[in-house]
Amino acid sequence: TNNYVFHSLVTVAVLLFSLTTVYGGKVLVLPLDGSHWGNMKVIVEELHSRGHSITVIRPSANWYIKEKSPHYSCITIPASGGGIDEKIFSSFVTRLLQIQREGGGFWSRMSLELEVVKLFSESNRDLIEMMTMIFEDAELMQSFHDANYDLVLTDPATGAGTLLAHRLGLPLVFNVRWTIQGEGHFAIAPSPLSYIQWVPGAMLTDKMTFQERVKNVLFYLFTRVQTAYVTDPNYIPFAADIWLMRNDFTFEFPRPTMPNVVYVGGFQCKPSKPLPQDMEDFVQSSGDYGVIMMSLGTLVGHLPEDIAEDIATAFAQLPQRVVWRHTGKRPASLGNNTLLVDWLPQNNLLGHRKTRAFVAHGGTNGVQEAICHGVPIAGLPLMFDQQDNLNRMRAKGVAKIVDIATVDGDIFLEAVKAVLYEPSYREAMQRLSRLHRDQPMKPLDRAMFWIEFVMRNKGAAHLRTESYKM
Numbered sequence: 001t002n003n004y005v006f007h008s009l010v011t012v013a014v015l016l017f018s019l020t021t022v023y024g025g026k027v028l029v030l031p032l033d034g035s036h037w038g039n040m041k042v043i044v045e046e047l048h049s050r051g052h053s054i055t056v057i058r059p060s061a062n063w064y065i066k067e068k069s070p071h072y073s074c075i076t077i078p079a080s081g082g083g084i085d086e087k088i089f090s091s092f093v094t095r096l097l098q099i100q101r102e103g104g105g106f107w108s109r110m111s112l113e114l115e116v117v118k119l120f121s122e123s124n125r126d127l128i129e130m131m132t133m134i135f136e137d138a139e140l141m142q143s144f145h146d147a148n149y150d151l152v153l154t155d156p157a158t159g160a161g162t163l164l165a166h167r168l169g170l171p172l173v174f175n176v177r178w179t180i181q182g183e184g185h186f187a188i189a190p191s192p193l194s195y196i197q198w199v200p201g202a203m204l205t206d207k208m209t210f211q212e213r214v215k216n217v218l219f220y221l222f223t224r225v226q227t228a229y230v231t232d233p234n235y236i237p238f239a240a241d242i243w244l245m246r247n248d249f250t251f252e253f254p255r256p257t258m259p260n261v262v263y264v265g266g267f268q269c270k271p272s273k274p275l276p277q278d279m280e281d282f283v284q285s286s287g288d289y290g291v292i293m294m295s296l297g298t299l300v301g302h303l304p305e306d307i308a309e310d311i312a313t314a315f316a317q318l319p320q321r322v323v324w325r326h327t328g329k330r331p332a333s334l335g336n337n338t339l340l341v342d343w344l345p346q347n348n349l350l351g352h353r354k355t356r357a358f359v360a361h362g363g364t365n366g367v368q369e370a371i372c373h374g375v376p377i378a379g380l381p382l383m384f385d386q387q388d389n390l391n392r393m394r395a396k397g398v399a400k401i402v403d404i405a406t407v408d409g410d411i412f413l414e415a416v417k418a419v420l421y422e423p424s425y426r427e428a429m430q431r432l433s434r435l436h437r438d439q440p441m442k443p444l445d446r447a448m449f450w451i452e453f454v455m456r457n458k459g460a461a462h463l464r465t466e467s468y469k470m
Helices: 001-023 035-049 085-103 106-136 138-147 160-168 182-188 209-231 279-282 305-316 346-350 364-373 386-395 408-423 421-435 443-458
Strands: 024-028 053-059 073-077 151-154 172-176 241-246 260-265 292-293 321-325 338-341 355-361 377-379 399-401
Touching: 001 073, 024 160, 024 321, 035 053, 035 172, 035 364, 035 443, 073 106, 085 106, 106 138, 138 160, 138 305, 151 160, 151 292, 151 443, 160 172, 172 443, 182 241, 209 241, 209 292, 241 443, 279 321, 279 338, 292 346, 292 377, 305 321, 305 408, 346 355, 355 364, 355 408, 364 421, 377 386, 377 408, 386 399, 399 408, 408 421
Parallel strands: 024 053, 024 151, 053 073, 151 172, 172 241, 241 260, 292 321, 292 355, 321 338, 355 377, 377 399
Antiparallel strands: none
16 A cells, blocks of 8 residues: 555656646747648647647638637738739649740740749738738737747748747747748858759759859859849848758758758658548559559649640550549540549558659659658659759659650650659669658657747757848
8 A cells, every 4th residue: 555655646746747847838820821831730730739839820811721720729810911812823823834835945934934923923912911911900919929929930931920020029930941032041051052053943963064053153143133132131031040941861962051950851741541441442453553643732733634635645554553633624535544533642642552653743742752651753843943853853863854845645654654664763762761761850859849949948049140140
């Protein structure tokens, strides 16, 4: 009896001690919609599971950020907040593909650049209107001060979260791949032009010829002029305490970094869960041939009809089963081996033992999930950073790229067959997967440590250089 009482007292004491050492912080999150919200949501849910209180600021017009959630409370601003209407974006993608398929001449390229500038200009104007509404709402701003938040967590692809953290005087953590000025490293770390590509779309690696280095320098000079007149006077993106960088060196080429940059590439990857029964039955029917998965990300549900027909024709010639996320018109040439779906559980299907190849647009999230699960890629880049992401994967021997401007059924089929049947692609990707997994702490746990570090220490100024003030 005495031993039982003693053990009970020890247990109670340990529990009481644990309660006194657990700290539930308060985090104010200003995210970006679309695929960026997909990975921010992973961090938000993990913070909630660790006892932290999360408040998310969202515009009333958005795609994926739900107003009601068990993981966070929500402040909804009656504005578009820099979001892009789904129909407008779909029209933009169609126009983008049309320009690319008309040829790669100077005027086509300029037209493409103007389309991108117009899209982001409208988005930034909406964002400014939302932030003006927030800053001019005295009651809302006072509620932020009264809430005693520990930090602001934001995606610096827009400057909204940085501005809010500065106004509130709070520590700042970035969940970052891009800032308003470009790829995140360029805003904070030394970036030697001799082996680091400066401009997205230049299709350079860390092994440049002399001509490629000259090209890189010219791109650098051009973009520096742009930023000097556009963003530098109005927005300083470097003041975050911690930069949670959404890549790592299985994805990125080796490069200089800084003490407050924490690499969390692949943090959204999880062990695969069982597929829905109908999809599992379809996958199992593939036998030893396995399955090909095709998805062009959260924002692009379908391609122009002529390209979709060519792809369907190519898939029909393969013995593998195909699961294809396609929300457009059903291709007339679709084979019996192809399942069209409006949505697919990408991580779970990539992690399935029968998945042999991933036909992807090259978004960061999808590429990292492919690395996690060791699935080689047939790439069909459409816009933004996708070409460069896939170019990195091609340089590492794990991807074959198809140019959307020239693709037809034969070219597409050849690329998919290469990834399926040339062992080097799968072997190289499985090696990347092993390297990604061989680290002392999981990327998500590393992100949690540093966010909580900033909470405990009221920032991380000792890791942050003062260069951003110069």
